[in-house]
Amino acid sequence: MLAQQDALEAEQQARLVKAVYVYEAPVRLWHWVNALCITLLAITGYLIANPLPSMPGDASQHFVMGTIRVIHFSSAYIFAVGFIGRIYWAAVGNHHARQIFILPIRSRQWWGEIFHELKWYLFLVKEPKKYVGHNPLAQLAMFLFFTIGAVYMICTGFALYGEGLGAESWAGHMFGWVITAVGGNSQQVHSLHHMGLWVTLIFVMIHIYAAIREDIMSRQSMISTMISGWRMFKD
Amino acid sequence: MTETFYEVLRRQGISRRSFLKFCSLTATSLGLGSAAAPKIAHALETKPRTPVLWLHGLECTCCSESFIRSAHPLAKDVVLSMLSLDYDDTLMAAAGYQAEAILDDIKKRYKGNYIVAVEGNPPLNEDGMFCIHGGRPFVDVLKETCADAKAIISWGSCASWGCVQAAKPNPTRATPVHKVITDKPIIKVPGCPPIAEVMTAVVTYMLTFDKIPELDRQGRPKMFYGQRIHDKCYRRPHFDAGQYVEEWDDEGARKGYCLYKMGCKGPTTYNACSTTRWNNGVSFPIQSGHGCIGCSEDGFWDKGSFYDRVTDIKQFGIESNADKIGGTAAAVTGAAVAAHAAVTALARAKKKTGIDIPGGEK
Numbered sequence A: 001m002l003a004q005q006d007a008l009e010a011e012q013q014a015r016l017v018k019a020v021y022v023y024e025a026p027v028r029l030w031h032w033v034n035a036l037c038i039t040l041l042a043i044t045g046y047l048i049a050n051p052l053p054s055m056p057g058d059a060s061q062h063f064v065m066g067t068i069r070v071i072h073f074s075s076a077y078i079f080a081v082g083f084i085g086r087i088y089w090a091a092v093g094n095h096h097a098r099q100i101f102i103l104p105i106r107s108r109q110w111w112g113e114i115f116h117e118l119k120w121y122l123f124l125v126k127e128p129k130k131y132v133g134h135n136p137l138a139q140l141a142m143f144l145f146f147t148i149g150a151v152y153m154i155c156t157g158f159a160l161y162g163e164g165l166g167a168e169s170w171a172g173h174m175f176g177w178v179i180t181a182v183g184g185n186s187q188q189v190h191s192l193h194h195m196g197l198w199v200t201l202i203f204v205m206i207h208i209y210a211a212i213r214e215d216i217m218s219r220q221s222m223i224s225t226m227i228s229g230w231r232m233f234k235d
Numbered sequence B: 001m002t003e004t005f006y007e008v009l010r011r012q013g014i015s016r017r018s019f020l021k022f023c024s025l026t027a028t029s030l031g032l033g034s035a036a037a038p039k040i041a042h043a044l045e046t047k048p049r050t051p052v053l054w055l056h057g058l059e060c061t062c063c064s065e066s067f068i069r070s071a072h073p074l075a076k077d078v079v080l081s082m083l084s085l086d087y088d089d090t091l092m093a094a095a096g097y098q099a100e101a102i103l104d105d106i107k108k109r110y111k112g113n114y115i116v117a118v119e120g121n122p123p124l125n126e127d128g129m130f131c132i133h134g135g136r137p138f139v140d141v142l143k144e145t146c147a148d149a150k151a152i153i154s155w156g157s158c159a160s161w162g163c164v165q166a167a168k169p170n171p172t173r174a175t176p177v178h179k180v181i182t183d184k185p186i187i188k189v190p191g192c193p194p195i196a197e198v199m200t201a202v203v204t205y206m207l208t209f210d211k212i213p214e215l216d217r218q219g220r221p222k223m224f225y226g227q228r229i230h231d232k233c234y235r236r237p238h239f240d241a242g243q244y245v246e247e248w249d250d251e252g253a254r255k256g257y258c259l260y261k262m263g264c265k266g267p268t269t270y271n272a273c274s275t276t277r278w279n280n281g282v283s284f285p286i287q288s289g290h291g292c293i294g295c296s297e298d299g300f301w302d303k304g305s306f307y308d309r310v311t312d313i314k315q316f317g318i319e320s321n322a323d324k325i326g327g328t329a330a331a332v333t334g335a336a337v338a339a340h341a342a343v344t345a346l347a348r349a350k351k352k353t354g355i356d357i358p359g360g361e362k
Ligand code: HEM
Pocket: A038, A041, A042, A044, A045, A046, A048, A049, A069, A072, A073, A076, A077, A079, A080, A153, A154, A156, A157, A158, A160, A161, A162, A190, A191, A193, A194, A196, A197, A200, B267, B310
């Protein structure tokens, strides 16, 4: 959100306590469930493409790849349902809940703030700004890498999943078009879905680093905000 | 004037007994159950024969080779006597002008009521000069012959997708049939070659029921291309257990473990090999110890090595796979994050950021 508006909000609501309630419980719960799902999806996804060394003995004694795939698909369902729930919450929750879905791209000030954040990360400015919600750069990154990325992974993932369930399954009907759209060979969808793993990983690395760094360096709380919901201002 | 299929078959010396056997065989191979056999017999006895014209474009004739090796001699005899009557330049007795005259004749006499089966595809570069049929570019013959057809069968990966002659850089601009003929129903029967039993069943279905089989999104008959090799592979228990051939001739290879790590394309290939198999049901590639190469899939020549699981992505202009590109990008990001953290720590140590963190926050 816009720094000015945020500052106003912060001032109005938090003049004394210097804390604002930003992330409502469903958003926080979703964040951590989602993080867990993505971690599981990334690990199991990698192992689907690059399986573990072979198991000795009788085939009926093991279910290694089977288990890995079951974990991948169960987390995938939770991830997808969670994402739908998160969209619902964007509609009914507070305005911060809409930030990762709608970007104020027509606001010059917002772009200015992105620029400011970039300079802050390039050590060009000394004072970071205060934001109640996401800082604009984080918001942009979350939209591009997470929101778009999640839709992308869900579409490609369920397209592949629909192949196993069969073309007549719900997944085949709803997502089978993805395979046709990329040329009709599902090998291509595997490669594209696989690329998504690395994009996600890069987002998560930067995201976690930024969260920890801002927690220490900026003028407001970060990690605890995603746990308690309250944004604390340090000065 | 027009004969029924049955009359033609009898004229060809096929006994009624063989004919009825063929009907039950067809009913079974189409998964229709025994009740369908009399219906098929009735249809063949009463329906006027639908002629099939079999054209050859840029191809290697492996589809024909497969077709005439149809496992069941009965099916082969019957179907061949249905087909070879008309036009198939590799199988028929006629040649030259006499043969070409058949095309015109059928076109006129059976207008809108004959089937064209195309093996291979037309190259479009240089006005189609890379494939000449009876002195004319194949693409012209194809368009002409298909103009009055009821339906078209695209035999094999060539006609369906383009196959090897359309692999990059495709110098002759070999083009699959559905991109040239856009106003007719097209049934794709991909594979390099397709399985004989699948071919005969598709033709029989179309001739007996006088309609095209149910097709999937990409125009393939669902009854044969509805599932992947991987879904019905007899090595699947090893896949689920996590038992793989790690390298050729290792212990796992001898034990018949799953060929996933050797680049098996079964998980992305729609075909009936793992159920119907080849050569009278003797075997299929995976059973012989080699992974599926995905020959019935669109563009399988251009999708990286047959022996890699995570295949090269050529779209980026370099030969590299998702793990190499992604792993490098992640490593660079990791290094950047570490460097950024180090600079931050330094700057903080020197208080260069100017943030004066008060000892006691409120
Ligand atoms: C952030 C989320 C996800 C990540 C990082 C991820 C990662 C991966 C990776 C790396 C692969 C291996 C691809 C290959 O064959 O080379 C894979 C396979 C697969 N994923 Fe995902 N995935 C995610 C979400 C999903 C979702 C939402 C679904 C939906 C059901 C899904 C379903 C599948 C399926 C069906 C396969 C193929 C499994 C097989 O071939 O046995 N994935 N995933």
